[in-house]
Amino acid sequence: MSGRHLAKQQPDSFAFSKKGETEAKYWIAKYPKGKQRSAVIPLLWIAQKDNGGWLSEPAMRVVGDRLGMAHIRVLEVATFYTMFKLEPVGKHLIQVCGTTPCMLRGSGKLIKVCKNRIGEKNTVSADGKFTWEEVECLGACVNAPMVQISNADGDAYYEDLDEASMEKLLDDLAAGRAVKHGPQNGRMTSEPLGGAQTLIDKTLYNGSRAKPLKSIPNAPKAAGKAKAKAAPKKNTVIAGGKKAATPKKAAAPKAAAKIAKPKLLKKARKEGADNLKRISGVGPKIEGILNTLGVFHFDQVASWAKKEIDWVDEQLKFKGRITREKWIAQAKALIKGAGK
Ligand code: FES
Incomplete structure (x- = not known):
């Protein structure tokens, strides 16, 4: 209600x-x-x-x-709707934005000015000229803190305010002087303070959105397309009578670490296959795959280095499982304990 x-x-x-x-x-x-x-x-x-x-x-x-x-x-x-005022208001209704960006940028100080000059919120000042209230974001956060002032001339935003400019604004309105809408600190619309910083180099931007420059003069070439500086030919004499150094061949990139197939058996040795399911993480299905690959014994698993682990990982289609479940350490422990 x-x-x-x-x-x-x-x-x-x-x-x-x-x-x-x-x-x-x-x-x-x-x-x-x-x-x-x-x-x-x-x-x-x-x-x-x-x-x-x-x-x-x-x-x-x-x-x-x-x-x-x-x-x-x-x-x-x-x-x-709170935009409809049900009580008389002053000639100028001042709505101070009190939402976070404006609050962080000093709307509390603007509220203090309003309280000192006008009185409590939603009351009419003694001279009948002002009423103020706090409102939620008015959508001009980029120029926070700001107020909207409504009067017989319409509704307008006053932005980039501080205590001094707010006092001046109230003085001017009270005296019937013309006031400038928008930023009160010299900022142009919502440009950065100190003026535009981008798109101001005429060699890079021709001022038109419709016709952007086809190419950017003097722009560094893209790294991938830049031509390498021509290397001097072998035994070329350069200024000073010295021979130009023959360029060294660029070092070939290191070969990517390879994976390698571990030592596999066609069948289990005659003493019989180890129970690979004793390795935590190996169930009947994985044991079956390992046997199919040619892995039957703990010592086979214990012998795997990184490249062999990567190969088996690929066959199991479960990358990282062997390392994560410490199969190698488990296999070594099972050999030590003769736990076949
Ligand atoms: S927070 Fe004040 S205008 Fe958006």
């Missing part, structure tokens, strides 16, 4: 301004016949602008009548 209530003091009536009337008609006409209620939010917004920045109860009735809606339905919408 909404905790937002209508103001105790209400005017007797409300009427759209001429401009508001035109805008209301425009919005109503956007919806098919019988669906005019869909225009309730735009009409409430226009009514709020025409009513000094807040929605009075008579204004909601006028909107309801205009749209053929029960007044209670209009009231439900107006009390649900």
Whole structure:
């Protein structure tokens, strides 16, 4: 249930301004016949602008009548959305963004300024010029901290603020002086502080997105395509009368470590095959595969080095298993204990 209530003091009536009337008609006409209620939010917004920045109860009735809606339905919408103010506000409504990026960049200081200059949030300053409130992210985090200020001229963002620029902004608005929207620290839109850093070299960028340069002048060649510097021929004489050193052949890359087939048997020795299942990790299925490969005895397994392990791993299609389960150490222990 909404905790937002209508103001105790209400005017007797409300009427759209001429401009508001035109805008209301425009919005109503956007919806098919019988669906005019869909225009309730735009009409409430226009009514709020025409009513000094807040929605009075008579204004909601006028909107309801205009749209053929029960007044209670209009009231439900107006009390649900916090963009609709239900109490009178100052001439300038200041919305301070208090979400994390702005908070980290100093919105707490802006709130302090508002408190000192205006009073508690959602109250009207003594001179009737200001009301402030804290709101969630307004989508200008790149220039945090920022505020939105709404007044008869519209809604505008003021960004990159600090205590001093916030004080100045309030001074100028109170005095009726023109104020500049956007960043207040000289930043151009959301460029880096100090101006653009990229795409400013005309040899690299011709200023057009539509026609990028086909090739980048003076750009270093791609490593893979760069031609090697021509080596001097054998016995060439270079400046100073010395013979040019014959270039050494580049060292061939080391051969990749190979895998090797271990010593395999056609069949178990005459004393019989070892029970390879005694090696933890070897079950009947793996023992069968090992036997098929030609592995029957613990000493065969114990003799495997890395390259043989890799080969057997490949046959088992279970890379790393032999090492992980320490087959070699197990096989050696089983030989030592004569545990055949
Ligand atoms: S966090 Fe303040 S504008 Fe996004």
